[in-house]
Amino acid sequence: MHYAGSDRREFFRINDTVVVDYKIIQKENVSSVAHRIAQSTDDDEGNEKAQLRALQTAFTHTLDQINHQDRDIARALRMLDEKINLISQEIQRHHNPISHDDLTDANLSGGGLAFMVAEPIEVKDHIEIYMQLLPTANTIHALASVISCEKILSASPDKPYHLRMIFTHMDEQDRNLLVKHTLNRQAEMLRGGIASDAMSLREF
Numbered sequence: 398m399h400y401a402g403s404d405r406r407e408f409f410r411i412n413d414t415v416v417v418d419y420k421i422i423q424k425e426n427v428s429s430v431a432h433r434i435a436q437s438t439d440d441d442e443g444n445e446k447a448q449l450r451a452l453q454t455a456f457t458h459t460l461d462q463i464n465h466q467d468r469d470i471a472r473a474l475r476m477l478d479e480k481i482n483l484i485s486q487e488i489q490r491h492h493n494p495i496s497h498d499d500l501t502d503a504n505l506s507g508g509g510l511a512f513m514v515a516e517p518i519e520v521k522d523h524i525e526i527y528m529q530l531l532p533t534a535n536t537i538h539a540l541a542s543v544i545s546c547e548k549i550l551s552a553s554p555d556k557p558y559h560l561r562m563i564f565t566h567m568d569e570q571d572r573n574l575l576v577k578h579t580l581n582r583q584a585e586m587l588r589g590g591i592a593s594d595a596m597s598l599r600e601f
Contacts, residue, residue, distance in 0.1 A: 408507035409579045411586070416529035417501045417512060427523050427540065431566045434538055482533075507576040509563040510541065513556040518546045524562055530578045537575055540566035 422430050456478065464471035503512040510526065518524070520543050528537040541562035549559050567575075 408576060409583050410504055410506040410509075411579050411582045412502070412504055413579075413582055414500050414531060415503050415505065416499050416531070417503065417510075418527040419524050421518065422523040422525050422540070424523065430523075430525055431540055434540060434566050434568060505575075506579055507564075507572055509544075509561065511559065511561040513549075513552060514546070514558045514560045515556050517548070517558050518543050518560055520545060523565075526562075530574070533578070535574050535578070537571045538568070539564045539571065 460471055460474055460478075463474065501512050503510060505511070505528075510528070522543045524541045524543060526537070526539045526541055528539070529535070530537065542565050543560065543562050545559070545561045547559050548557050550557075552559070564572075
């Protein structure tokens with residue numbers, strides 16, 4: 398279990414498109430939701446998701462060792478791993494199609510999340526979040542605390558409030574997935590020549 402409020406690490410923030418489902422959690426229910434997030438790691442131990450994570454960890458460790466002996470073989474294995482990941486993503490998209498209406502433009506990092514919402518939410522309210530990253534279809538489950546929710550006059554009247562949150566509870570494996578996602582997206586932006594103001598390195 399990771400408590401963002403006690404961690405002073407900095408994270409890349411990026412502008413991205415994700416699928417977000419969220420709801421306000423009453424203060425008396427925060428501990429039970431936090432426990433459920435922590436428990437999800439234990440519940441995963443016997444399922445395919447946990448097995449895939451263990452295999453990926455072992456593969457990465459072995460690949461690092463191979464890289465010291467033969468970089469060409471290591472490069473070929475990385476390409477094969479990327480090919481398998483692309484096939485997996487395509488299968489995920491086929492079985493879990495996403496419509497355009499499900500997509501949300503967001504600013505996110507390993508430490509927090511911001512996007513436009515229809516109704517104002519009080520500062521310090523607790524929010525439970527399920528966020529699906531694209532195109533991997535990885536799902537992040539977290540608790541967050543609202544740090545601001547301001548009405549933007551120039552915004553669409555359908556969603557005029559800019560909601561900003563910091564993550565307070567998140568499984569460490571989900572945190573690593575999110576950080577890896579933001580770093581990959583940052584690399585894509587740099588390769589595509591996107592302006593640097595689309596990302597920053599600082600606390601959320």
